[in-house]
Amino acid sequence: MIDKRGTSCAAAVADIKDGDTVMIGGFGEAGSPIELIHALIDHGAKNLTVVNNNTGSGRVGLAALIENGQVAKMICSYPRTANSLVFPELYRSGKIELELVPQGTLAERIRAGGAGIPAFFTPTSVGTPLADGKEARTFDGEDYVMERAIKADFALIKAKQADRYGNLTFNKTARNFAPIMAMAATTTIVQANAMVELGDIDPENVVTPGIFVNRIIEVSQPQQESTLVKAGVVYP
Amino acid sequence: MNNNPTSKHPISNETQAQQIGWSREQMAQRCAQDIEDGNYVNLGIGIPEKVAQYVPAGREVIYHTENGLLGMGTEPSSEELDPDLINAGKKPVTAIPGAAYFHHGDSFSMIRGKHIDVCVLGAMQVSAQGDLANWSTGAPDAIPAVGGAMDLVAGVKTIYIITQHTTKTGAAKILPSCSFPLTGKGVVNRIYTDLCVIDVTDAGLTLIELAPNVNFDYVQARTDVSLINAIK
Numbered sequence: 342m343i344d345k346r347g348t349s350c351a352a353a354v355a356d357i358k359d360g361d362t363v364m365i366g367g368f369g370e371a372g373s374p375i376e377l378i379h380a381l382i383d384h385g386a387k388n389l390t391v392v393n394n395n396t397g398s399g400r401v402g403l404a405a406l407i408e409n410g411q412v413a414k415m416i417c418s419y420p421r422t423a424n425s426l427v428f429p430e431l432y433r434s435g436k437i438e439l440e441l442v443p444q445g446t447l448a449e450r451i452r453a454g455g456a457g458i459p460a461f462f463t464p465t466s467v468g469t470p471l472a473d474g475k476e477a478r479t480f481d482g483e484d485y486v487m488e489r490a491i492k493a494d495f496a497l498i499k500a501k502q503a504d505r506y507g508n509l510t511f512n513k514t515a516r517n518f519a520p521i522m523a524m525a526a527t528t529t530i531v532q533a534n535a536m537v538e539l540g541d542i543d544p545e546n547v548v549t550p551g552i553f554v555n556r557i558i559e560v561s562q563p564q565q566e567s568t569l570v571k572a573g574v575v576y577p
Numbered sequence: 578m579n580n581n582p583t584s585k586h587p588i589s590n591e592t593q594a595q596q597i598g599w600s601r602e603q604m605a606q607r608c609a610q611d612i613e614d615g616n617y618v619n620l621g622i623g624i625p626e627k628v629a630q631y632v633p634a635g636r637e638v639i640y641h642t643e644n645g646l647l648g649m650g651t652e653p654s655s656e657e658l659d660p661d662l663i664n665a666g667k668k669p670v671t672a673i674p675g676a677a678y679f680h681h682g683d684s685f686s687m688i689r690g691k692h693i694d695v696c697v698l699g700a701m702q703v704s705a706q707g708d709l710a711n712w713s714t715g716a717p718d719a720i721p722a723v724g725g726a727m728d729l730v731a732g733v734k735t736i737y738i739i740t741q742h743t744t745k746t747g748a749a750k751i752l753p754s755c756s757f758p759l760t761g762k763g764v765v766n767r768i769y770t771d772l773c774v775i776d777v778t779d780a781g782l783t784l785i786e787l788a789p790n791v792n793f794d795y796v797q798a799r800t801d802v803s804l805i806n807a808i809k
Contacts, residue, residue, distance in 0.1 A: 419722045
């Protein structure tokens with residue numbers, strides 16, 4: 342029998358090891374799996390490389406994971422936002438490494454990682470400092486740079502619905518990086534707003550097929566990052 | 578006389594003095610005239626966002642936001658507000674009837690694959706060859722952040738820039754070459770400033786339109802590149 346449902350976020354993240362690469366879904370707070378991130382803070386794995394578009398806001402969720410000293414390196418496209426307090430300070434004091442990647446290149450590197458493509462050529466960043474040191478080639482008269490795929494040991498993502506096979510749907514723009522991160526990680530852990538029965542999601546409407554998912558935890562009332570930030574909450 | 582410096586109505590405040598050039602709203606309004614019926618359009622953060630308000634009636638335009646939505650609508654009412662429905666600037670938005678959601682891989686395939694017709698962006702500097710710098714001043718203590726700008730300029734068919742003609746201190750932003758790190762090389766098609774509209778052509782930067790009470794010499798004096806005057 343295939344049943345990917347687990348009982349707690351804590352148990353779901355318990356085998357994340359020091360030094361692992363962890364992809365975390367979300368674009369700002371939309372799609373941020375905040376309960377799974379807080380479980381990873383409680384768990385305490387260190388020296389992580391984290392892949393996310395941003396670096397979190399306030400002192401909860403991803404920002405709290407960084408503040409807790411668990412992240413050695415961020416791979417992201419936009420490390421500062423209106424409420425980003427934690428990352429800028431650590432970065433300026435040299436306590437965290439940053440690999441800055443254009444957003445579409447980040448997405449494609451993740452997708453390639455999940456699709457068995459080790460590298461690809463893109464026109465993005467040609468002629469800019471972000472192309473420095475990268476292999477360049479010309480195809481049909483246009484210049485391209487080579488980018489390598491990214492794979493991860495774990496992906497932490499948030500879904501709207503999940504069934505026990507791991508088939509997922511998402512809510513609006515909270516989908517963002519989650520489907521491609523699910524593909525690119527050895528172990529994909531999902532927090533879903535609702536568990537549903539097999540067949541409840543029309544096969545035509547499955548966004549992420551269950552083959553890309555390993556563990557599902559139902560979090561029916563997820564916390565909202567902006568609400569926590571507004572209330573001045575600090576995790577843990 | 579109105580002494581309120583924060584007033585948003587410079588025209589009515591300065592009825593005695595002639596208004597020189599376009600306001601931010603007027604720059605957006607001018608750019609909007611060039612958005613065509615049926616275009617798929619991506620608008621950058623800041624003044625470019627305002628373009629959507631001014632697209633002439635009768636033109637159907639679909640707005641793309643790179644975080645995964647085609648068919649972005651206006652700002653939500655407080656009842657409509659959903660933190661899971663935001664734009665690339667992370668502001669709450671709505672989705673129009675006929676909208677579609679998709680993941681980041683697909684979103685940037687739309688961009689890189691040349692499916693988006695027009696992108697409107699801001700600029701720190703633009704060069705005579707249409708190079709764009711709009712993501713970093715290169716200052717050593719700055720935290721670099723690029724977002725989707727490099728992908729947009731590399732992939733979208735037509736790139737429009739809306740920018741003040743000079744910096745706040747009066748320095749030229751249209752230059753022989755950019756001193757800031759580039760976002761893209763030879764990517765800009767047209768520049769809308771508070772003073773004029775300039776096309777980037779193989780022959781050089783070509784002035785095609787002037788704002789009210791501005792003449793060619795006034796623009797040229799604030800531009801570090803020799804302009805071709807295409808205004809009869």
